[in-house]
Ligand code: MN
């Protein structure tokens with residue numbers, strides 16, 4: 001990793017950290033999700049970054065992948081548990097970080113379980129350490145609070161312009177996972193804790209998509225769908241996006257029908273919301289770690 005690359009990771013991390021800290025003191029029950037999302041995404045841009053993905057605002061039993069839809073009228077509910085997951089990129093160098101806001105005393109310990117699991121997990125990250133070792137720490141800490149980790153959600157390696165670049169850092173001791181941390185690489189560690197069964201499934205709403213270019217398939221698209229594809233690809237390449245980002249340029253009807261076409265043609269991937277299978281409440285914390293020649297640096301705590 002070059003000095004310039006490390007600087008860009010550090011800048012992305014600083015922007016993500018600042019944005020998330022500000023969001024944490026700003027968000028209150030009763031606020032509209034769309035306002036929270038726009039506040040966070042605008043802040044990322046005003047600090048000199050770009051969203052690496054639409055901000056995820058996942059409430060209660062929704063573990064991940066909820067972002068406000070274009071006409072979203074929902075608000076942060078009283079007494080809720082809210083995960084704010086922010087991704088920032090600077091020239092494609094990505095920082096990924098999340099916190100849980102708990103507007104209900106009853107779930108403070110659940111949130112603390114995920115937070116402590118993350119703190120212990122990042123302490124253990126070093127070149128040569130097995131991913132499953134970190135998974136075991138996450139699982140042990142969360143279980144010591146009397147909760148379960150979410151077994152089918154995991155941390156991941158990060159590459160330029162690629163949020164999930166292949167390595168899986170489990171949230172339990174997965175003995176089949178033989179991978180280990182390497183110097184020169186970047187990792188997101190993200191424990192999820194729940195009072196439910198510890199698994200997520202796909203829900204019925206999708207608000208996040210990513211494009212998958214294929215020149216042959218693009219040539220067969222209708223005019224409007226091709227225009228939408230090209231406009232979004234110019235902006236995002238293969239990074240995830242939300243339809244609400246493009247409703248100034250295209251009508252929502254157009255966007256929705258074109259996304260259906262793109263997904264079924266294999267030119268786009270849909271990321272449906274992920275809900276806990278037993279409707280358990282979910283808490284999450286996440287940091288991004290760069291392992292450079294100088295050692296391990298948690299880039300999302302420096303602000
Ligand atoms: Mn994240």
Ligand code: MN
Nearest residue numbers: 096188190286
């Ligand atoms: Mn992540």
